[in-house]
Amino acid sequence: MTLDGHKRMRLVPAGIDTYQQPVVYMHRDCDICRSEGFTALTRILVSSGGRELVATLNVVTGDWLGLDVAALSDEAWAALQPEPDAWAVFSHPDPPASTQALRAKVFGQRLSDRDLLGLMRDTVDDRLSDIELAAFVTACAGERLDHEETIGLTRAMVAVGQRIDWGGGAVLDKHCVGGLPGNRTTPIVVAIVAAAGHRIPKTSSRAITSPAGTADTMEVMAPVVLDLATMRQVVEREGGCIVWGGNVRLSPADDILIRIERPLDFDSDGQLVASVLSKKIAAGSSHVLIDMPVGATAKVRSPQSADSLEARLAITARMLGLTAAVLRTDGRQPVGHGIGPALEARDVLQVLRGDAQAPADLRERSLHLAGALLDIAPGAVPGQGRARAEELLDSGEALRKFMAICQAQGGFSEPVMAAHTQPVLAMRSGRLWDVDNRRLARIAKLAGAPRAVAAGIDCRFRLGTQVRAGEPLFHVHAQSRGELQYALEYAAEHPDIFSIEDR
Template sequence: MNSDADRIKLRVIRAGIDTYQQPVVYMHRDCEVCRSEGFAALTRVSMRIDHRELIATLNVVVSDLLPHDAVALSEAAWNAIQPEPDAMATFHHPEPPRSAGALRAKVFGQRLEESDYLALMQDTVQQRLSDIELAAFVTACAGERLDHGETTALTRAMIAVGDRLDWGEGPVLDKHCVGGLPGNRTTPIIVAIVAALGYRIPKTSSRAITSPAGTADTMEVMAPVELGLAAMRRVVEREGGCVVWGGNVRLSPADDVLIRVERPLDFDSDGQLVASILSKKVAAGSNHVLIDMPVGPTAKVRSAAAADSLTGRLAGTAAALGLRIAVNRTDGRQPVGYGIGPALEAMDVLKVLRGDADAPADLRERAIALTGELLDLVPGNVIGRGQALAEQTLVSGRAFAKFMAICNAQGGFTEPQPARFRADVSSQRGGVVVAIDNRRLAKVAKLAGAPVSPAAGLVSRLRIGDRVNAGEPVFSVHAQSKGELEYALDYARSCAIFDLQDIGS
C-alpha cells in the first residue's frame, strides 16, 4: 500500500452544494485519482488532509465544471474536515466497516447484542456506513423487528457515541412530543414555566425535516438556537432552562444521521423512535421526562393499540436507563394553536405567554396540562397540584419574564414578523366540521414555503364541531413570494382538508 506521501494529491475547493448531513466529494472522471484507485460514482472514499480523515461518498463530474487536479467538497464534507486555504488531499479506499457483519446479520433477521449496536453506531457517526447501508439497517429494524432488549441496547449505543451532560444532583426535567400534529408548539411555554419555578430543563429540540416547523425552527424566530455545549450549559446555569437546536450540540449524533435516512423512507419503527427520544434525554442529563403522545387518524400515532405498544416500549426502556417518565396521550385529531409555520407558531407562543385575550385557548390549556404532568413527576411534589401551579406561574407573568430572560441569554429576543403575502381559502360548501386532515393542512403550509421561509405557513381557527358556511374563509395562507402563495392555494383548493357533515343530518 502506498503511503500518503506517494499518493496523488488533489487541491481542495468548496463546491457550495448542500447535501444535508451527508459528506460528498466531487472528482472529474478523468482525474488521476479516479483512474488509479478505480473510483466510480457512489464509491465510499477516505480523504486525508494532513492527519485528518473523512469518509465520504464520491460523485463523479463528467463535464468541464471541475478541473482534473481538484476535488470539490459539499458543505457537509467541508464543515467536517475544515480544510485550510490551499489544502491538498489524498484518497484511498477505506477499510470495511467493523459493523458489516452485524449489519448483515440484522438484515437477515438475527437478534443483535449490545456490542453489535455499539459497533453500528460508532461506524454511523464516523461516516463509515453509506446511506444505502444505513437504509438497509433502518429497514431491518422497522416494524416490530427490535425487541425490548434490542431497543435498550440501541439506545445505550446512541448515548455512548455522543457527548453527555451532567447537571449534578437533583431533578432535571424534560418534555418531548412524539409529533405528527401541526402547531402543537407547547415546548417553549413549558420550558418557561418550569424554569420560572426554579427547576432545570435543558431542552434540545429538532428542526423540521418533513413538517412545516420544528421546535428549533419556531424558537429561532425569537432567539438564536445554534448554541454549542458550553454556551448551552451557561444558559441553563444562568436561567434554569433553554431551547436549543440539538443538531449543534452532538448529544446523540448517531440519531441525527439515522433520522436523515428514516424520514424519506417514512417507516414506523417503535424501537428506533424510542431509542431516538430517550438517547437524547439521557445525553442531555435529564432524569424526569414527560412524553406528549398525540393520538389520531392523521397523527404519527394513529390508534389506541399503537399508543399502548409505544407506551410499553418507552416505559420499559426508560426503566432500564434509570429514567422516570410519564406518557400523556393527547387529542391528535386536529391541530393545536392557530398558526402553522415557524413565525406563526411563535406568535401563538408569545400570545399565550403574554396572556393576550386572543391567545389560542387550546395551546394554552395543553401547555398548562402537560406542564402539570411534568411537575407531578418531581419527587416530593403533591401529585395533582402541578397543573394549578403551572397556571398560576403563567397568569402571574413569571413565565413570560423567564422566557424573555432565556431568549436574552441565548443571544437576544426578536419579535416574529408576518409574511409579505397572504390570501384566504374559503369553504366550497357549508356544514359542521367532523374531521380535519392534519397531513394535508401541514402540506399547505410547506408549499407556502415553511419552514425555509420562517414567516410562511397558514392560520386556521377552525376546529372539530365548528359550523362553516359556503364561501366562508376556513384558513389564510401566508407566503414570502407570490409564486409560493399560488402554489399553496392551488393545492389547498384541490383537496378536502376539512370533512364537513351537512347541518341537520
Template sequence: MRRAGIDTYRQPVLYLHRDCTVSRAEGFAALTRVSVKCAGQEVVAVLNIVTGDWLGKDEAALSDAAWQMLAPEPGAIAILAHAEPPRAASVLRAKVFGTRLNEAQFEAVLRDALAARLSDIELAAFVTVCAGDRLDLDESVALTRAMISVGDRIDWGSGPVLDKHCVGGLPGNRTTPIVVSIVAALGHRIPKTSSRAITSPAGTADVMATMTDVDLDIGALRNVVDREGGCMASGGRMRLSPADDILIQIERPLDLDGDGQMVASILSKKAAAGSTHVLIDIPVGATAKVRTMAAADAIARRLVFVGEAVGLRIGVHISDGRQPVGRGIGPALEAHDVLEVLRNSPQAPRDLRERALDVAGAVLELLPAIAPGSGRIQAEGALASGAAMRKFIAICMAQGGFREPGRARFVEPFVAPADGQLGCINNRQLARIAKLAGAPRNPTAGVVCTLREGDSIRRGMPLFLVHAGSKGELAYALDYARAHPDTLSLRESRS
C-alpha cells in the same frame, strides 16, 4: 485537491473526471467508496464521475461536507484508494438475517456512521432492518445506550432535572415554551433542548428562533440554566446523541419510524441532556403520527421500560391528536399563539392554553413531592399570575434578548366551496400546505386555521389563511389546497 462548492448535506462526495488516470488505474466507478488521504487526515467519500470540462484530469474535487472533514490546504495533494469495508458491515448483514444485536454491535454501526464510513445505502439498510417491530425491548435498550455513548453528556449535579417531549404529528402543538416557562417559574430545573423541523412546518427551535437566539453551545446553555432554571435552545451545536441526527435524515425520506428507533431517539437525547424526569406527550388521531390507542399503549410501555433501563423516570401523557392545536402553523404564527397564552390575552387559543397546562401539570407531578392533581393547579397559578411570562422573557434575555415575531408579507384565504359542517381535519395535508407556503425556511410563512370539528361553515367563508413571503409560494400552497379539498372536509349541515 479543490473544493467543488456543492452541498451534499452530511454525505462526503468525491468528484473525479471520467478520464482521470488515477480513477482508471484503480478501477473506480460511480458510487465507489474512496479513501481520500491528505496531510495526515482521511475521509471516506462516495465517488461521482464528472463528464464535463469543469474538473481537470489531474484534479479531485470535494463536496462541502468532505472538504470540511479533510480541511486541506490550497493546492494540497491527496492519495486515493479503495476504502476498506466498514467495521459495521458484518453487523448490518447479521441484522438483515435476523440476528439480535447487543450494545457493542449497535455502537460499532453508530461510530462508523459518525465517521462517514457508511454510505446512505448502508444506513438505509440499517434503518429498514430496525423498523417496524424488528427491535425487541432489550435491543431498544442497547440502541439507546449506544446512542448515548457515542456523544457528549451533560451532568447537572444532584437533584431532579425535568424535561418533556412530544412524539409529534400534530400541527401547532407548541406547548414547550409555555411549559418550560411555567416549570422554571415554579423554581424547578428544565433545560430544554429541541430540534429544528425536518419534515414539519416548525420545530420548537424554529419557533423560539423567531423570538430569541437558540443556537447555544453547552457552555452558554449552562449559564442560562444556572441563571434562570430553564432554557429553550436548539441541540444543533451540541453533540447530544449525534448519531440520531444522522439516522433521522435517513428515516424521514423513507417514512420509517419504528417504535424501537423512535424510543431510542427520544430517550438517548434526554439522557444525554442530563434529564432525570421526562414527560412524553403522545397525541393520538387518525392523521397524527400515532393513530390508535393500541399503538400509543405499545409505545408507552416501551418508553417506560427503556427509560428505567437508562436511569430515567418516564411519565406518559396521551392526548387528543385529531386536529391542530392553536391557530398558527409555522414558526412565527405559532410564536404569536404562545405569546398570547403567556400574556393571558383574551384572544389566546384556548386549546393551546389548556393543553399546555395539562402537560405542565403532568411534568410537575413526576416529582415525588407534588401530589396528583396539584401539578395543574400550580401550573395554572404560575400562568395566571404572569410569573410564567416574566420567566419566559427572562430566559429569552439570558439567551441573547427578546424580539417580537414577524408577520408574512402575503396573506390570502382559502374559502369554503359550499355550506356545511366541518367534518375532520387532515393534519398532514394542512401541515403540507404550510410547508409549501415556505415554512419553516421562511419563519413568517404558514397557515392560520381557527376552525374545529363540528363548526358550521358557509360558502365563501375562509377555511384557513395562507401566509407566505412571496406570491409564488402563496400560489403554490393554494394550488395544493385546491387539489386536496379533503384537507378540511365538509359534511352536510343537519337541520
C-alpha cells in the same frame, strides 16, 4: 513526489449542500478515478492535514471540475476543515467493522449490545453509506427490534455522542412524539417549569419534513444555535433553555438515522424510543414527560399503537434509570392558530402574555403538559401540578422567565408576519368533522415554511364547529407571490383536507 503522491489532489469547496452526507466530487477522467477504480457512489477515505473523512464519490462528467481537483460538499468541507489550497490523499477505506452485524440484522437475527455499539460508532464516523444505513433502518422497521435491542440501541446512541452532567438534583424535560401541526407547547412548558424553580434544559429539533420544528419557532424569538458551554451558562442563570440540538450533538447517531428514516417514512417503535430517550439521557435529564398525540393523521394513529409504544418507552426508560411518564393527547387536529415558525411564535407569545386572542387549545394543552411534568418532579404532591402551572402562567411569572431565557440566549425579537396572505374559502356549509393534518402541513410547506419563517397557515376552525360556504377556512401566509400560488393550487386540488358535512 512522495510514495502516495499519485493519490493526491487539490481540494476546493463544491458549494453544494448534501444535508449531513459527506460527498467528494471528481472528474471521471482524473488519474485517481482511473487507477483506483473509483466509480459513482464509491466510498473514499480522504486524508488532509492530519484529519480523515470517509465520503461518497459523485462522478463529474462536465467540464466544471479540473482533472487535478477534488471538490468537497459543504458537509465534507466542514468535517475535514482543510487549509486554503490544501491537498488530500484519496484511498479505499477499510470495510466497516459493523458490516457483519448489519448483514445479520437484515437476515432477521438479534443484535447484541456490542453489535449495536459497533453500528452506531461506524454511523457517526461516516463508515456506513446511506444505502447501508437504509438497509439497517429497514431491517429494524415495524416490530423487528425487540425490547432488549431497543435498550441496547439507546445505550449505543448515548455512548457515541456527548453527554451533559448537571451535577446533583433533578433535571426535567419533555418531548412530543410529533405528527401534529402547530403543537408548539415546548416554549410555554419550559417557561412555566423554569419559573417553578426546576431545571429544564430543552434541546429541540429543526423541521425536516414538517412546516416548523421547535427550534425553528424559537429562533424567530431568540438565538438557538448555542454550544454546550453557552447552553450551560443559560441554564445555570435561568434554569432553562430552548436550543437547537443539532449544534450540541448529544446524539449524533440519531440525527443521521433520522435523515435516513424520514424519506422512507417507516414507523418503528424501537427506533423512535431509542431516538427520544437517547437524546434525553445525553442531555442529562432525569425526569421526562412524553406528549403522545393519537389520531388518524398523527404519528401514533390508534390506541393500540399507543399502548405498544408506551410500554416500550416505559421499559427502556426504567432500564436506563430514567423516570418517564407518557401523556396521551388529542391528535385529530392542529393545535394553536398558526402553522409555521413565525405564526407559531405569535401563538406562543399570546399565550404567555395572556392575550385575549391567544389560542385556547394551545394554552390548555401547555398547562396540561406543564402540570403533568411538575407532578413527576421529586417531592411533588401528585395532582397539584396543573394548579401551580396555571398560577405561574396567569401571574406573568412564566412570561418573565421566558423573556429572561431569550435574553440569556442572545436577545428577544418579535415575530414578523408575511407580506402576502390569502384566504382559502369553504366550498359548502356544514359541521367540521375531520381534518387531514398531513395535507394541511403540506400547504404550509408549499407556502415556504420553515425556510421562509413568516410563511405558513393561520387556521381558526376546530372540529365540531359550524362552517358556512364562502367563509375562510384558513389563511395562507407567504413571503413571495410564487410560493403563495403553489400553496393555493395545492389547496384547490385537495378540497377534502377539511371534511365538512351535515350529520
